[in-house]
Amino acid sequence: MGKKNIRKAVALKYDREKDDAPKVTAKGKGKVAKKIIELAKKHDIPIKDDPDLIEILSSLDINQEIPSEIYVTVAELLAFVYSMNSKRRQK
Numbered sequence: 001m002g003k004k005n006i007r008k009a010v011a012l013k014y015d016r017e018k019d020d021a022p023k024v025t026a027k028g029k030g031k032v033a034k035k036i037i038e039l040a041k042k043h044d045i046p047i048k049d050d051p052d053l054i055e056i057l058s059s060l061d062i063n064q065e066i067p068s069e070i071y072v073t074v075a076e077l078l079a080f081v082y083s084m085n086s087k088r089r090q091k
Contacts, residue, residue: 009033010057011040012066014078021065022074027058046084048077 008029014022026036040047053073060066066074 006030007033007037008051008054008058009036010054011036012057012074012077019065021068021071022078023063023065024057024060025062027060027062029058046081048080050077053077 006029009027009032010024011026012022013019013025028036037047039045053070056070057066
């Protein structure tokens with residue numbers, strides 16, 4: 001039997017005025033991941049599906065800043081989020 005594909009989720013928070021880099025605020029798999037995603041949807045927080053990035057981020061501790069090695073990737077993610085937020089405000 002093959003390994004069952006278990007859903008994972010990681011939530012990030014970034015406050016330009018307080019933080020040097022984005023921080024992991026929640027992470028989980030299975031039911032916890034489902035709850036993280038449900039809460040994000042409920043609060044109209046953009047969701048990006050990137051399994052490779054989730055693997056890296058899920059290895060971090062809660063409240064840990066992301067490592068500099070993935071700044072570019074997370075910057076692209078933040079650009080996606082800002083774009084989604086901008087589109088929502090225009091509606």
